[in-house]
Amino acid sequence: MKSLRAQLLVLLTAAVLLAAIVQAVVVFNNAMREADAVFDYHLQQLALSLASGDLGLPGFGPGGHARDDVDYVVQVWSPDGQRIYVSRPRLELPDQAVLGYANVNVGTQQWRVFSMQAGGRTIQVAQPLLSRRALALTFAFSSVWPMLLIAPILLLAVAWVVRRSLKPLRALSQELENRAATSFDPLEPQAVMLEMQPVVRAMNGLFARTRQAFDTQQMFVADAAHELRSPLAALKVQIQMLGRAHDDAARQLALQRLGSGLDRATHLVEQLLALARADSGGQESVEPTSLTQAARLALSDTFELAQIRGVDAGLEQADEITVEAPPNGLRMLARNLVDNALRYTPAGGRVDLRVRREGGCAVLEVDDSGPGIPPEERPRVFDRFYRRETSPPGGSGLGLAIVKTVADRSRAQISLLDSPLGGLRVRVLFGCPEQGSPTHVPGAVTA
Structure with missing residues (x-):
């Protein structure tokens, strides 16, 4: 179900109905038990009233009897076992040897009987269970029906509460819908x-x-x-x-x-x-990528430029190392470093690549024999379209800016150093431990 409002209405309606049904069942059962207790109490009170004397019962005496149109049946037995009173002459309850309450079958009808002895006499008061249950059901239903009336009111209240609770969400959605695309x-x-x-x-x-x-x-x-x-x-x-x-x-x-x-x-x-x-590197996921393979591909991609410029470019050290980086981005980073070094290195010069480990870091180094970059200008070379006045023609000023963008996404560190070849050394560190930085090199500028 995709609608939050409909889902809340269904779940809360089901909860209200379930609670109403459970409560109705509990109330109904309690009402039935209380009605039985009340009827038993009436049987007992009637027997106690008879025990205090004859109370002017019609026909009270040996062989006496009364009408048969009353709900209760009363029998009184003398100490010698003779029945001295019966309220329904055509209905005879068996003599109860056990005092107290009992259920007795007379013909096809079941009776609830209370027996007690007083002054040597045995008094029995009985009531048909069918009549008791009919009265108990009437009492129980009269206790339940208000709950059935309240349930629809509760459902309406639930619908109102859900609608009011979702009002802030609707207001938020309207605010977002009314926003400009550039806001x-x-x-x-x-x-x-x-x-x-x-x-x-x-x-x-x-x-x-x-x-x-x-x-x-x-x-x-x-x-x-x-x-x-x-x-x-x-x-x-x-x-x-x-x-x-x-x-x-x-x-x-x-x-x-x-x-x-x-x-x-x-x-x-x-x-x-x-x-x-x-x-837009978010479209490419960061995954384990071979740094060594990226360096080899960078040399392959720039081979023609190296031939044209007459520069000796090669991979001086190639340890097999894998780093967490976007694959295409890592290849772009290595290619731009080599391309930048080739463009600044004069004919007959040299560009060396190294892939190695240093402490807990993976290192990519690119050395060239070009003119290098003065220390005071090194922090600016990562800016987009920045070109030095002595830069050779044909550059765009984007090479190192691209390198920095990819390095930031790969959580790598870039340092600009003086190269033993006489030009610039670019060092990129991957996967360095968070605690403890790599060895500091004097004169290094880190992007």
């Missing part, structure tokens, strides 16, 4: 009932995450529009120059510049798409 203001938990406050707090958390995703998307769109404007404008100029070329040499130069411009625009678009995937 992420938190709800006030104290304004709702205590039971709804965890739901409101969870919704506020969802609003905060949605606001962050929305702001990230807006920032990405703005950055993409800003960064694509210059390459596209340059491509337009180069196409115009190609159209104005008058000889083969000028045409060849224009084609070469146009190709370079297309390469830069393609690289920028690829980095923007990579950054968009990294920002």
Whole structure:
């Protein structure tokens, strides 16, 4: 059942009906027992009144008898065993040797008999059980019927209570329906009932995450529009120059510049798409992933760039290590580190990768023989679209920003150090213990 209101109505109605039925049964049984007790008490009182004397009973005396149209039957026995009184001459109850209450069958009818002795006489007072039960049922039903009348009133009260209890939930749903698509203001938990406050707090958390995703998307769109404007404008100029070329040499130069411009625009678009995937990394789950395989794939993906730039790139140490990270994100992180190192390393230079363990951490290191980065500029290189003045052409300023985004999602630590090759060393630490940090390296800048 999907409706909370209908479910509450059904459950509470069932509870009210069950309680009413149980109470009616209990009250009915108690009424029947009390009626029997009252009728037994009447039998006893009648016998006691007869024991005090003849009380002027009609026909009282030896062989005497009275009318047979009364509900009770009375018999009196003399000390010598002679019946001296009977209220119904055509109905004779057997002589009861046992005093007190007993059920006696006379013909097809059952009687309730009370016997006692007084002054040597034995007095019996009897009443038909069928008559007793008819009177008891009348008494019991008169006790139960008010409850049957109250049950519908209780059901109406239950429906009213359910409707009133769900009113805050309806108000909350109306408030959410009337909200604008771009409104992420938190709800006030104290304004709702205590039971709804965890739901409101969870919704506020969802609003905060949605606001962050929305702001990230807006920032990405703005950055993409800003960064694509210059390459596209340059491509337009180069196409115009190609159209104005008058000889083969000028045409060849224009084609070469146009190709370079297309390469830069393609690289920028690829980095923007990579950054968009990294920002929306919630779609890819974090799972055990081979760090060594990611390093190998990074070298394979950038092999052509290394050949073009004349840089010796290789995997110097490759321990088989698995880390908790998004698989595609980890490959993107390693590829961007290698790509960034290749673009800053001059021809004839060197780029080395290492995958190893250090203490309780998995380590990915990328060394290059490029110009390096001055310590004062290292904290800024993780900003989006940040490029140093001495940066080589063709970069986008997104490589390390993508690395940091993936590292944050993988709970990894990034450090920028001086490389023994003369350039920059980028160290990424995965899975470090919470207690105790990895060994500090002088001059390291951690993102």
